[in-house]
Amino acid sequence: MRSPIAALRAPRPLPAPAGPRPFVTPEGVDLRLAAAAYADRMSAFVLDGLIIVGVLIGFTILAFVAAWGFRNVTIGADGAFIIWLLGAFLLRNGYFIAFEVGPHAATPGKRLLGLRVIARDGGRLTADAVVARNVMRELEIFLPASFLLARGQGVDAGLIGLGVVWSGVFVLFPLFNRDRLRLGDVAAGTMVVKAPKVTLPPELVAERAVDDLVFSEAQVDAYGIKELQVLEQVLRRGDRRTMADVARRIRVKIAWDGPTDIPDRSFLSAYYAALRARLEARALFGHRRQDKFDRP
Amino acid sequence: MAELQLKSARFRAEREAEWRRLESLLAKGQAGAGRLRPDELLEMPLLYRQALSSLSVARSISLDRGLVQYLESLCARAYFFVYGPRTRALERLTRFFARDWPQAVRSLWRETLAGGLIGAVAGASAYVLVRQDPDWFYGLVPGALASGRDPAASTAFLRQTLYGGGHGAHQGLDLLATFLFTHNAQLALFAFALGFALCLPTAGLLAYNGATLGAFVALFAARGLGFQAVGWLMIHGVTELFAVTLAGSAGLSVGWAVCFPGERSRLDAAVQAGRRGALVMIGVVVMLFAAALLEGFARQLVQADLGRYAIAAASGLAWAAYFYWPRRSRPA
Numbered sequence: 001m002r003s004p005i006a007a008l009r010a011p012r013p014l015p016a017p018a019g020p021r022p023f024v025t026p027e028g029v030d031l032r033l034a035a036a037a038y039a040d041r042m043s044a045f046v047l048d049g050l051i052i053v054g055v056l057i058g059f060t061i062l063a064f065v066a067a068w069g070f071r072n073v074t075i076g077a078d079g080a081f082i083i084w085l086l087g088a089f090l091l092r093n094g095y096f097i098a099f100e101v102g103p104h105a106a107t108p109g110k111r112l113l114g115l116r117v118i119a120r121d122g123g124r125l126t127a128d129a130v131v132a133r134n135v136m137r138e139l140e141i142f143l144p145a146s147f148l149l150a151r152g153q154g155v156d157a158g159l160i161g162l163g164v165v166w167s168g169v170f171v172l173f174p175l176f177n178r179d180r181l182r183l184g185d186v187a188a189g190t191m192v193v194k195a196p197k198v199t200l201p202p203e204l205v206a207e208r209a210v211d212d213l214v215f216s217e218a219q220v221d222a223y224g225i226k227e228l229q230v231l232e233q234v235l236r237r238g239d240r241r242t243m244a245d246v247a248r249r250i251r252v253k254i255a256w257d258g259p260t261d262i263p264d265r266s267f268l269s270a271y272y273a274a275l276r277a278r279l280e281a282r283a284l285f286g287h288r289r290q291d292k293f294d295r296p
Numbered sequence: 297m298a299e300l301q302l303k304s305a306r307f308r309a310e311r312e313a314e315w316r317r318l319e320s321l322l323a324k325g326q327a328g329a330g331r332l333r334p335d336e337l338l339e340m341p342l343l344y345r346q347a348l349s350s351l352s353v354a355r356s357i358s359l360d361r362g363l364v365q366y367l368e369s370l371c372a373r374a375y376f377f378v379y380g381p382r383t384r385a386l387e388r389l390t391r392f393f394a395r396d397w398p399q400a401v402r403s404l405w406r407e408t409l410a411g412g413l414i415g416a417v418a419g420a421s422a423y424v425l426v427r428q429d430p431d432w433f434y435g436l437v438p439g440a441l442a443s444g445r446d447p448a449a450s451t452a453f454l455r456q457t458l459y460g461g462g463h464g465a466h467q468g469l470d471l472l473a474t475f476l477f478t479h480n481a482q483l484a485l486f487a488f489a490l491g492f493a494l495c496l497p498t499a500g501l502l503a504y505n506g507a508t509l510g511a512f513v514a515l516f517a518a519r520g521l522g523f524q525a526v527g528w529l530m531i532h533g534v535t536e537l538f539a540v541t542l543a544g545s546a547g548l549s550v551g552w553a554v555c556f557p558g559e560r561s562r563l564d565a566a567v568q569a570g571r572r573g574a575l576v577m578i579g580v581v582v583m584l585f586a587a588a589l590l591e592g593f594a595r596q597l598v599q600a601d602l603g604r605y606a607i608a609a610a611s612g613l614a615w616a617a618y619f620y621w622p623r624r625s626r627p628a
Contacts, residue, residue, distance in 0.1 A: 026379075029348045031372050089478040093485065101324050102379065116376070120567075124379060127388065128396075133572035138489035170493075183492055186563065187550055187570030195376075198369035200315065201362035205305050218465045229361045236362060276359055277302050284303070284357060 020194040021278075023219050033193040035179045036115045043194060047109030052095055057187070059087055076153060096134040101127050114196030120179075121265065129188040136184030143167045204235055204275040218279040219254040226291035228279055231272050235265075243268055304358035311350050315370060318343040344374040359609020365577055385443040392578070400575040401619045407552070415506030415541060422510030427518060436511040445512075451519040456530045458521065459599050473592025480536065480584045484543035488577050492566075494555055498547035505540060509533075517580055527604035532591035539583035546573035546580075562625035585614075 020032035063084040070080065088244070099107040105125055106116040107200045117133070119125045144167035174180045179191050223231075234246050247264040250271060262270075279289060325332050332340070351367040358364060376486035401408070425432040437446070445457055488498040510528070516525035519618055550569045557565035590611070598604055 025371075025375055027345060027348050028353055031375060032368060055427050078471045082471055085471075086475045092482075100344065103377075105344065105376065118376070125570070128571045128578075130572040131578055132570040135574060135577055136489050136492060136570075138486045139375070139492055142486070143490075147334075148511060152627055164347075166493075181615065185564050187492060188574070189567030194370060195372050197373070198366045200312070200366045201304055203308060203363075204360070205302055225359055229358055229472070273302070280302065280304055280357060280359055283359070289400050 003054045014228050018131070021094075022177075023118075025122070033195070034194040037192050037214045038180055040115060041180065041182075043117055044107065044113045047112060048095070048107045050075035051108060052091055056091060058197050059091075060084065063087075071219050078137065093134075095136070096141060100125075100134070101128045105159075110164050110192070113192065114194055115192050116195045117190050117192055120185075120191050125190065128243045131188075132185035133188035133190050135184075136182075139167075139293070140173075140183055144171055163238070180209070193246070201236055204232060204269060205276065213258060213267070213274075217278075220274050222250075222254045223275060224289040224291040224294050225279055228272070228275050231268065235268055235272060238265075240264075303358060304341065304354070304363075306320070307350075307353060307357065308360075312580035313505045314346050315341060315350065315367070318347055319373060322370075322377055325377055340374075341378055344378050345372075346376055347371050369620070374458030377416070383412030385432050390461055392575075394456075395446060397579040398623075400621050401542060401579070403572065404542070404545050404549055404576060405620075407548045410543060411499075411502050411541045411545040411548060414502045414544075415509075415537070418506035418570045423509035423514040423517075424513035426511045430453055430515070430518065433511050433515055436490075436507050441508065445515065446517060447518075451521070454519055454521060455524075456518060458516075458524050470592065476591055477585050477588035478539070480588065481581050484540055484580050485577065486549040487540065487543045488550075488573060488580075490555065491551040491573070493551065495548050498551065502544040504539070509537075520556060524601050527601045527608070528595065530608035531595050532587045533603040534608045535583055535590060535615065536587035538612075539580045539587060542576055542583070543580045546576040549573055596625060 006035065021035045023031045023033045025031060059208045063080045066081040066083075093132070096107055100117050103109055105118070110116060117125060117130070119129060144164065147160055147163040147167055150163075152160050170183055173186075174182045179185075181191055186189050230244065234242055247267050254271075283287060315515070318340075321336055321343065322337070325340070337398060347367065348371055349370050351364070354360075354364050354367050381529035422432070422436050426436070433442075433447050439446075445454060487498050487501050490501060498557065511526055511530070516522055550566065550573050553565040554562060560568070594607060595604070598607065
């Protein structure tokens with residue numbers, strides 16, 4: 001029996017976190033994609049910006065060298081400058097569009113951070129959507145930047161200050177909605193999600209060194225799914241000190257009275273297998289025990 | 297053996313090969329869909345559906361979080377591959393010019409009209425103001441743009457700017473054209489993006505553009521050069537002003553959709569207008585390229601007023617026919 005006070009102390013379910021958002025494929029399976037964090041997107045943008053500036057600098061040097069080299073040719077220097085103008089224009093406007101239309105739907109910066117652009121309705125990411133979301137960047141980056149770089153006195157200064165505040169709304173827009181949409185995403189019907197490449201980790205129940213450890217029913221009933229998955233993390237990380245600590249706690253919690261000379265890792269993976277078998281069997285019968293407070 | 301009792305471990309042992317296969321095909325396909333052999337391409341959707349079903353099963357029977365996360369990531373990647381865009385670049389390009397772009401422009405006719413009206417009214421007001429009091433000119437046209445062509449200039453100088461090399465006398469024509477193109481295109485993109493801020497900045501930009509033009513014409517008209525100045529402007533101006541007006545109207549449509557979404561939700565309305573606007577904008581950049589060629593080359597090469605007017609009229613007719621000529625709408 002639990003006292004009313006214990007019931008009060010039990011953790012209440014938290015409000016739904018801004019984590020995965022339902023994204024159902026036509027086959028009816030929810031992929032639970034998570035919106036990319038603002039910090040990740042900013043980092044990706046800074047990376048892309050650095051790439052653009054780097055290429056532009058290299059390109060400029062090249063153009064100067066070419067202009068110098070062709071200074072005696074009739075259209076040489078002009079030609080170099082023309083190519084530079086067109087190249088800079090293409091780089092500024094085409095870099096994001098070209099990469100996001102491609103098979104990865106992400107710029108190099110986004111790919112490094114494991115992000116990609118998707119259409120919010122789950123459909124195909126079309127070229128017009130990519131263009132729309134990137135053209136809007138004029139409003140989000142270049143407008144505030146031009147206000148910040150503008151100079152003026154008196155009334156002008158006041159107007160510029162107001163302009164900074166006004167355009168600041170666009171910069172901070174992603175912080176005020178759940179899906180971290182920036183204005184371009186709103187206008188294009190897209191969003192940026194985390195889509196990292198995850199490798200398949202080895203099966204933990206296969207690596208059991210000690211087979212004859214037997215746990216009683218009460219002992220495997222000590223924990224729920226949450227603890228099981230923490231244990232999984234501990235085993236996968238394989239940090240010796242953490243494992244020793246966790247093994248000691250579990251031994252106390254389940255009042256372990258079996259052999260005491262088994263190494264911590266073997267003990268933990270044996271207990272992991274037993275606990276998982278128990279919880280999965282229970283889940284098959286319809287009861288997913290969320291954590292250790294979740295009593296049947 | 298406890299392993300065999302664990303259904304989730306057995307499940308994983310049975311399906312793992314399929315997942316690995318899908319993973320390797322994905323890696324190959326993302327480097328370029330052309331690298332997949334036909335039989336591999338056919339295998340892809342099958343493997344994708346199997347992975348999805350594995351994910352559903354794993355979610356309900358397996359408590360191995362590493363496994364579920366792996367499957368989620370694998371399925372998402374496969375989903376984006378299987379449902380990714382399929383049309384080829386050339387196909388997309390022809391469809392854009394044959395259908396999508398004119399259609400988008402046509403559906404913006406109301407905004408185009410409004411944008412054109414804003415520019416025209418601003419231009420007419422500026423014209424009247426400058427004719428009455430030439431000092432207005434300095435307030436409407438920034439000095440850099442005027443480059444000496446202001447009320448203080450002599451008539452001979454003004455005439456010479458119309459028929460000499462223009463402001464690009466010392467530079468190559470091609471360089472001038474390139475500069476004009478990048479500058480105008482950036483400005484047009486900006487005008488479109490500004491539309492999202494509830495129309496007003498875009499309307500302001502259109503009005504300003506019109507006012508500058510009106511002031512210029514007024515300046516030349518005061519010296520009896522009005523007819524010639526209009527020819528000088530319109531040889532490329534028809535194309536350029538049309539493009540700028542379209543950019544502005546695409547911006548207006550986005551802002552309007554955000555303010556007054558009607559029956560749709562505000563977000564849906566913004567998406568619809570935004571994508572249509574983006575289509576128009578791709579075309580606007582192409583138009584500005586044509587305008588820059590006309591401005592950089594044709595204007596310097598054709599010095600006769602009537603020739604200039606003829607080119608202006610022809611370009612105007614061509615654009616109007618291309619966009620608004622009634623055509624059968626085919627189902628997509």
